[in-house]
Amino acid sequence: MRTGSRKDYEHRLTWIKPSFLWMMYRCGWGAKADQETVLAVEMDRGGFDWALRNACLSHYDPDEHPDRGAWQRQLKGTPARVQWDPERDLRLQALPYRSLQLGLAGEASRRYADEWTVAITDVTALAHEIHALVRSGDTAAAAALLPEERPYPAPEGTPGLGRVS
Template sequence: MAPSPHGRRQMRMPPQVHFGYSPQVALPAVAAGRFVAPFKRDRMTWIKPSFLWMMYRCGWATKPGQERVLSIDITRDGFEWALAGACLSHYDRELHGDKATWSRQLKTSPGRVQWDPERPRHLTALPYRSLQVGLTREAVDRYVDDWVVAITDITPMVHQVRNLLHGGDEQAAVAQLPVEHVYPLPDQIAAALNASPGVTISKVPEQQHGQ
């Protein structure tokens, strides 16, 4: 994988994003085909494009509050709206000029972006980073009401892959993983996120793969 000029920050996406939730949130969402109570709109919701990063986050669906992993189809228009309106979660002198400007943008933007170390099958940190997108206020409403197309509970598959890895059958485990592709990130959005155009949104969209 070729390094990006921005510290190997990559964007790859499978057809869906993955999130980890408690059964109390996940099961009503699967039944309704959309997020319903007790899902909370007044807290930040994170989109995580990387399946394996989500497995690191939720411990292969074993951590409290993340026992169910959902695969969620979202619209491309919605995802790129979230990226275009997001602010980096950390200050970058080249992008923001001064910390006061960055702080104002962070407070008023409907979302934020952070780049976390990507994870392989055994979940140790890799030397390149994967995108995470946090949604708040208007972005959460758009996500729930407009962007979500379908919700599928893939917890049995997650357990199967975990068991295959623990049993040493890596070839069978890899065959079960979502296929991820390079995401053609528009230049203007790439510049705002300190990424490179045509960057990979690494393996798709802290948490959603958990809330």
């Protein structure tokens, strides 16, 4: 399946947000303008690991890079970006631990679209249902509807992994 021109893959950055609640924070429970549809994309594990192994932190970190120039060169030469953002609770408040955001460009973006995507499910109605329960104060029922999420055993060398807490 071809979803765009080679030029599109080389210049756009597609962000994968594996955390349901972080995605709800980002899209405002599917209510933000131009973010009214929420899709769950199932991705091949081998592709996800490939992207992590071929990623660079999206920001300069002196503990990960010898200097800012080295980071900038690495960033330009890698097809994926890793960013660690605070995880969110049901009220979308920041939690004291971080969640992965994985940006794909170039080869990684092309492979994501053409090879690694296993399934796409519209979860907009689920997002709205959970949000309605949170608004009504029934957080137990809302939590029971959340998709199951487990810690992911990221491959050795995943950028920023040692500083995630």
